[in-house]
Amino acid sequence: MSETVKVPTMAEYMAEGKKPEVLFWVGCAGSFDDRAKKITKAFVKLLHSANVDFAVLGAEESCTGDPAKRSGNEFLFQMQAVTNIEVMNAYEIKKVVTACPHCFNTLKNEYPALGGDYEVMHHTQFLKSLLDEGRLTVEGGKFKGKRITFHDPCYLGRANNVYEAPRDLLKKLEVELIEMKRCKRNGLCCGAGGAQMFKEPEPGNKDVNIERTEDALETKPDIIAAGCPFCNTMMTDGVKNKEKEDSIEVLDVAELIANAQDL
Amino acid sequence: MQYIPNILFVIVLVAGIGYFTKNIRKVIRNIRLGKDVDRSDNKGERFKNMAMIAMGQSKMIRRPIAGILHIVVYLGFIIINIEVLEIIIDGIFGTHRIFAFLGGFYDFLIASFEILALLVFVGVVLFWTRRNVIKLKRFWNPEMKGWPKNDGNLILYFEMVLMALFLVMNAADLQLQELGADHYIKAGSYPVSQFISPLFDGMSEGSLFLIERGAWWLHILGILVFLNYLYFSKHLHILLAFPNTYYGDLKPQGQLDNLEAVTNEVMLMMDPSADPFAAPADDQQEGEPEKFGASDVMDLNWAQLLNAYTCTECGRCTSECPANQTGKKLSPRKIMMDTRDRLKEVGDNIDKNGSFVDDGKQLLNDYITPEELWACTSCNACVEACPVSISPLSIIIDMRRYLVMEESAAPTDLNNMMSNIENNGAPWPFNQMDRLNWSNE
Numbered sequence: 001m002s003e004t005v006k007v008p009t010m011a012e013y014m015a016e017g018k019k020p021e022v023l024f025w026v027g028c029a030g031s032f033d034d035r036a037k038k039i040t041k042a043f044v045k046l047l048h049s050a051n052v053d054f055a056v057l058g059a060e061e062s063c064t065g066d067p068a069k070r071s072g073n074e075f076l077f078q079m080q081a082v083t084n085i086e087v088m089n090a091y092e093i094k095k096v097v098t099a100c101p102h103c104f105n106t107l108k109n110e111y112p113a114l115g116g117d118y119e120v121m122h123h124t125q126f127l128k129s130l131l132d133e134g135r136l137t138v139e140g141g142k143f144k145g146k147r148i149t150f151h152d153p154c155y156l157g158r159a160n161n162v163y164e165a166p167r168d169l170l171k172k173l174e175v176e177l178i179e180m181k182r183c184k185r186n187g188l189c190c191g192a193g194g195a196q197m198f199k200e201p202e203p204g205n206k207d208v209n210i211e212r213t214e215d216a217l218e219t220k221p222d223i224i225a226a227g228c229p230f231c232n233t234m235m236t237d238g239v240k241n242k243e244k245e246d247s248i249e250v251l252d253v254a255e256l257i258a259n260a261q262d263l
Numbered sequence: 264m265q266y267i268p269n270i271l272f273v274i275v276l277v278a279g280i281g282y283f284t285k286n287i288r289k290v291i292r293n294i295r296l297g298k299d300v301d302r303s304d305n306k307g308e309r310f311k312n313m314a315m316i317a318m319g320q321s322k323m324i325r326r327p328i329a330g331i332l333h334i335v336v337y338l339g340f341i342i343i344n345i346e347v348l349e350i351i352i353d354g355i356f357g358t359h360r361i362f363a364f365l366g367g368f369y370d371f372l373i374a375s376f377e378i379l380a381l382l383v384f385v386g387v388v389l390f391w392t393r394r395n396v397i398k399l400k401r402f403w404n405p406e407m408k409g410w411p412k413n414d415g416n417l418i419l420y421f422e423m424v425l426m427a428l429f430l431v432m433n434a435a436d437l438q439l440q441e442l443g444a445d446h447y448i449k450a451g452s453y454p455v456s457q458f459i460s461p462l463f464d465g466m467s468e469g470s471l472f473l474i475e476r477g478a479w480w481l482h483i484l485g486i487l488v489f490l491n492y493l494y495f496s497k498h499l500h501i502l503l504a505f506p507n508t509y510y511g512d513l514k515p516q517g518q519l520d521n522l523e524a525v526t527n528e529v530m531l532m533m534d535p536s537a538d539p540f541a542a543p544a545d546d547q548q549e550g551e552p553e554k555f556g557a558s559d560v561m562d563l564n565w566a567q568l569l570n571a572y573t574c575t576e577c578g579r580c581t582s583e584c585p586a587n588q589t590g591k592k593l594s595p596r597k598i599m600m601d602t603r604d605r606l607k608e609v610g611d612n613i614d615k616n617g618s619f620v621d622d623g624k625q626l627l628n629d630y631i632t633p634e635e636l637w638a639c640t641s642c643n644a645c646v647e648a649c650p651v652s653i654s655p656l657s658i659i660i661d662m663r664r665y666l667v668m669e670e671s672a673a674p675t676d677l678n679n680m681m682s683n684i685e686n687n688g689a690p691w692p693f694n695q696m697d698r699l700n701w702s703n704e
Binding site for chain 2: 004005006007009026028030031032033037040041044056057058059061062063065067068069070071072073074075076078079080082083086105109110113114154155158159160161185186188189191192193194195196197198199200201202203204205206207208210211212
């Protein structure tokens with residue numbers, strides 16, 4: 001994926017004496033994970049196509065502290081939070097968008113008490129608002145008529161009650177949206193949350209991502225849509241485990257919209 | 264001599280309510296062993312939650328079969344209690360069916376009680392069938408062996424017997440009314456017990472009187488025993504569901520609290536003008552440093568302890584838990600049961616010794632193992648599933664905090680992840696300066 005996308009940083013904006021409309025919080029997965037970087041790029045392309053004036057923190061961004069907090073390391077979480085808040089407050093950030101539900105939840109819910117009060121949106125909410133404002137067009141394109149099932153990320157869905165934004169976007173793609181038997185508030189976790197992403201699972205008789213992939217496969221999808229880089233990894237691994245990677249793609253909602261338009 | 268039944272009744276009533284009150288005070292004292300947490304905000308929203316979730320059973324009906332059966336038993340329980348009021352007045356004053364003066368309305372009341380009693384009986388039999396014949400998986404998890412299983416069934420037997428006694432009492436009363444026996448005024452309408460009544464056809468007035476009085480006494484004694492059984496049982500939820508839903512966490516489910524003690528230290532570390540060698544201000548006590556996280560019940564807050572007493576072991580949390588579904592040891596229900604059992608143990612210790620004497624045990628390890636705690640994905644499925652606003656997740660996180668911040672006992676993989684965050688601001692070992700490399704890869 002060797003193509004350069006134009007991504008302004010807050011430091012550059014500051015140097016020009018400008019402020020962007022929104023800060024794009026890329027997150028660790030979006031910055032470093034090869035699969036998630038594709039999601040980041042797809043989202044940036046959509047931001048450009050909607051003429052959104054955005055910037056990233058770049059090297060000034062650091063982990064929100066979510067996996068540390070969920071592991072029980074409140075010290076490390078708060079050190080990360082306070083450092084990030086200092087940076088963001090120095091840039092007088094008002095609005096943040098992120099493609100990671102874990103960053104989204106932490107920035108939105110756990111930063112305010114530590115002095116970081118921002119309007120925080122998940123990228124599906126942000127894209128939905130662009131769509132509503134007429135700044136972004138979403139068309140079926142090559143996904144028209146495909147069977148797609150959406151896996152609710154726990155930290156977007158149950159944790160923050162965002163169920164409709166990603167679905168509204170998918171419907172705009174003129175796809176056949178099929179719900180898994182466990183969806184929305186009853187959605188099953190992909191197995192990555194609570195810092196499980198970074199450790200081996202405890203002994204059991206199955207991996208959570210396999211259980212969830214089975215839910216998804218029951219809907220006989222062409223595509224499993226995700227809204228979280230970690231869910232994406234877990235579901236991709238699950239699909240590989242079931243040897244279905246040739247027939248089923250796991251794609252982020254942002255990738256679906258960007259790819260539909262061949263951005 | 265004629266007042267002996269009245270006197271006996273008053274003694275039994277006072278003893279029953281007295282012992283219950285004594286035990287409930289213990290429950291309240293035990294809950295207060297928890298740390299303080301402010302749940303005095305947003306009274307309106309809290310009342311609404313209590314009205315919807317506890318009174319309105321809004322989360323029970325998410326599983327329709329159990330939900331509807333539960334509503335029948337719940338309504339029956341509440342409405343039939345009006346009858347208990349009559350029984351108590353009759354018992355104290357030696358009257359019989361004191362509310363009979365209500366006339367047609369009394370007929371309506373008694374008829375409603377009878378129909379509800381029958382429905383409750385049927386509902387309870389179905390509940391019993393689900394547990395013991397259909398053997399729904401969530402009632403057969405490892406933590407349900409022994410007492411929890413017997414407790415669940417005992418409650419159902421209690422309710423079956425109480426409803427049966429109520430109907431038998433009415434059936435005998437109906438016969439006595441028709442015989443024109445002394446005291447047994449014609450009152451009430453008996454849509455259910457009229458079908459039981461023929462069983463007593465041809466019996467003498469004396470036998471009928473024995474049956475009616477026997478059923479009456481056993482019914483009220485049964486209610487008092489059941490009331491006192493609550494304290495020893497998971498069945499306390501019939502009372503605690505109300506405060507528990509009122510004091511439930513109103514934050515978004517994804518939001519964990521920020522530990523204030525940690526914030527103070529972090530702010531001090533980040534403050535360039537802070538003097539690390541400064542003597543504590545006069546108003547600051549230099550006591551033992553606060554413990555981070557929870558290793559025992561006293562480290563949890565009172566709302567978490569109220570959660571533990573409220574849990575009625577329905578197992579919806581465990582059946583929704585991704586870790587439990589995939590064979591891990593974690594069961595959110597067991598987290599709540601362990602917390603309650605340990606809290607009771609601590610309470611008994613206080614009763615025995617006057618104040619808590621170290622018993623060499625704690626919630627961590629002796630009840631809940633690190634293996635269970637580390638299996639949690641913090642997905643909130645358990646919190647969402649609970650019909651009475653219990654959060655097993657908040658206890659899991661507090662115990663993880665203890666493991667990590669007090670014991671440095673995180674799994675190795677997580678320690679690596681955390682040292683990566685400390686060193687380079689990401690859970691993986693990538694250089695922070697490379698965070699924007701993706702833009703030109």
